Amino acid sequence: KQEVTQIPAALSVPEGENLVLNCSFTDSAIYNLQWFRQDPGKGLTSLLLIQSSQREQTSGRLNASLDKSSGRSTLYIAASQPGDSATYLCAVRRVNNNAGNMLTFGGGTRLMVKP
Amino acid sequence: DAGITQSPRYKITETGRQVTLMCHQTWSHSYMFWYRQDLGHGLRLIYYSAAADITDKGEVPDGYVVSRSKTENFPLTLESATRSQTSVYFCASRGDGQETQYFGPGTRLLVL
Numbered sequence: 001k002q003e004v005t006q007i008p009a010a011l012s013v014p015e016g017e018n019l020v021l022n023c024s025f026t027d028s029a030i031y032n033l034q035w036f037r038q039d040p041g042k043g044l045t046s047l048l049l050i051q052s053s054q055r056e057q058t059s060g061r062l063n064a065s066l067d068k069s070s071g072r073s074t075l076y077i078a079a080s081q082p083g084d085s086a087t088y089l090c091a092v093r094r095v096n097n098n099a100g101n102m103l104t105f106g107g108g109t110r111l112m113v114k115p
Numbered sequence: 116d117a118g119i120t121q122s123p124r125y126k127i128t129e130t131g132r133q134v135t136l137m138c139h140q141t142w143s144h145s146y147m148f149w150y151r152q153d154l155g156h157g158l159r160l161i162y163y164s165a166a167a168d169i170t171d172k173g174e175v176p177d178g179y180v181v182s183r184s185k186t187e188n189f190p191l192t193l194e195s196a197t198r199s200q201t202s203v204y205f206c207a208s209r210g211d212g213q214e215t216q217y218f219g220p221g222t223r224l225l226v227l
Contacts (some may be wrong), residue, residue, distance in 0.1 A: 043222075
């Protein structure tokens with residue numbers, strides 16, 4: 001059974017700092033990995049999706065990397081801003097998955113960026 | 116409204132009552148999903164649907180029933196609510212051939 005772990009569970013940083021969020025998964029036979037953002041009381045918004053054949057994806061100040069063999073992904077946020085405060089979740093899709101791309105989610109990292 | 120919506124946004128009910136959570140999407144996405152989010156468990160898939168009249172179980176289906184008579188709607192019913200079903204429920208959808216899932220705003224359910 002795939003298990004996804006995110007460390008740390010919570011993180012507080014001053015504005016402007018570069019930071020890294022970590023995601024690890026136990027089964028390396030993944031189809032892709034996604035990073036989501038969740039604001040309090042809101043749904044999830046997809047940030048980046050990395051296919052299993054890719055090493056990284058970038059969107060603005062966000063960069064996500066994937067090392068499938070070691071079962072790890074990182075989300076790098078450059079020059080953090082208070083508006084980046086949210087919970088960040090990673091989710092993996094298994095290769096042999098008939099559940100319409102059933103995702104297995106990590107528990108999330110709750111990020112607070114202080115002005 | 117365009118996108119994916121859920122109703123109600125908040126619901127309080129009692130043990131043993133039947134509750135239906137609604138999900139509606141305007142994109143004509145083939146796939147729809149129901150998740151529950153709990154502290155310590157993250158998001159877990161309850162049921163999903165690949166198309167109208169096609170549904171299947173996810174990771175935690177017990178105590179839930181779904182239907183999909185129309186592509187745009189995917190209601191989730193708790194036939195006899197239990198306290199353990201207190202949670203935040205998210206509906207999501209994705210288009211056929213797409214990878215990204217789009218999530219609704221969630222329904223907070225409290226079972227007393």
